[in-house]
Amino acid sequence: MVEASAPSNIALIKYMGKIVGSGNQPTNASLSYSLDHWRTIVQLESIAGPEDRWAPLERTGYAAPVLSEKGREKFLQHFQFLKETFNAEGAFRIRSANNFPSDCGLASSASSFAALTWAAAEQFQARQSVNELSVLSRKGSGSSCRSFFTPWAIWEKDGAEAPQGLGFQKLLHAAVIVSGAVKEVSSSEAHVRVTTSPNFVGRTDRAEGRLRHLLACLKEENWVGAHEAVWEEFRDMHDLFETSVPPFRYRTTDSKNVVDACHHIWKFKKDGPLVTMDAGPNVHLLYRPEQMELAEKMVRHFREKHVVVTSWGGFR
Numbered sequence: 001m002v003e004a005s006a007p008s009n010i011a012l013i014k015y016m017g018k019i020v021g022s023g024n025q026p027t028n029a030s031l032s033y034s035l036d037h038w039r040t041i042v043q044l045e046s047i048a049g050p051e052d053r054w055a056p057l058e059r060t061g062y063a064a065p066v067l068s069e070k071g072r073e074k075f076l077q078h079f080q081f082l083k084e085t086f087n088a089e090g091a092f093r094i095r096s097a098n099n100f101p102s103d104c105g106l107a108s109s110a111s112s113f114a115a116l117t118w119a120a121a122e123q124f125q126a127r128q129s130v131n132e133l134s135v136l137s138r139k140g141s142g143s144s145c146r147s148f149f150t151p152w153a154i155w156e157k158d159g160a161e162a163p164q165g166l167g168f169q170k171l172l173h174a175a176v177i178v179s180g181a182v183k184e185v186s187s188s189e190a191h192v193r194v195t196t197s198p199n200f201v202g203r204t205d206r207a208e209g210r211l212r213h214l215l216a217c218l219k220e221e222n223w224v225g226a227h228e229a230v231w232e233e234f235r236d237m238h239d240l241f242e243t244s245v246p247p248f249r250y251r252t253t254d255s256k257n258v259v260d261a262c263h264h265i266w267k268f269k270k271d272g273p274l275v276t277m278d279a280g281p282n283v284h285l286l287y288r289p290e291q292m293e294l295a296e297k298m299v300r301h302f303r304e305k306h307v308v309v310t311s312w313g314g315f316r
């Protein structure tokens with residue numbers, strides 16, 4: 001029996017839109033920060049019988065992901081692809097669990113597919129490098145290829161890599177869970193639908209320009225500049241969703257109120273967290289360690305209405 005775990009990651013420049021038939025090649029490069037405290041564990045056990053099966057893994061502090069029929073199928077298909085790649089045979093029970101809420105915009109496919117790829121590599125004693133495993137994982141779930149590098153990961157084409165010379169290596173993370181509901185439009189569906197938005201014209205160039213600017217800000221430790229790039233980026237992605245044909249949205253009144261509160265903080269303090277949202281209604285905040293007091297204050301405020309998960313003080 002082997003076991004592996006991998007972290008989730010939060011994109012600051014988003015992967016949104018993929019090249020059709022390319023095995024999840026993105027239409028633009030992305031950059032993420034690894035959420036090392038949010039993990040998926042995958043366990044593989046050899047079983048008799050013709051086919052692989054998925055089952056929930058029981059572990060204190062972890063819960064089985066909410067997997068739709070399609071989600072489970074995708075996960076098992078990726079394992080089949082890994083077996084073929086590693087020239088392996090036999091059937092396996094794949095158990096998995098996350099220590100964070102999944103399927104509400106808290107990307108659990110990233111950590112799940114990365115952990116499955118690691119576990120398979122270990123089970124079948126694969127000789128691939130980390131970069132090669134990242135490419136394999138990408139074929140199962142695009143954003144998972146970034147979960148092989150910490151704290152920063154850049155993904156331009158085939159697989160991700162660790163960008164050199166970036167500051168802000170240690171950040172505090174808080175996620176304001178305005179809704180824990182399973183989302184109606186999956187990110188796979190979102191990647192297809194955004195191409196129908198009139199705003200999709202120029203999206204690659206906008207994301208690319210922002211990525212270059214953000215990398216420069218992170219190198220120079222320019223927090224204000226980084227915030228501006230990250231802020232524009234998540235709004236650009238959500239505008240794509242809302243102008244698709246037909247439109248769809250993840251932003252709710254509650255998300256808007258949280259985002260507006262962050263905007264106020266920035267306006268009056270000229271400082272604040274990096275603010276971003278994935279394909280879901282929840283809001284992610286990243287703080288520099290010296291902003292702990294501000295982070296605590298904001299978390300206390302958001303906890304009056306919402307569950308807030310923090311990297312420094314657990315889940316409440």
Ligand code: PMV
Nearest residue numbers: 011014015141142143187279
């Ligand atoms: O890897 P996928 O297909 O679940 O896509 C993830 C897309 C976003 O989370 C919205 C953005 C990103 O880059 O992680």
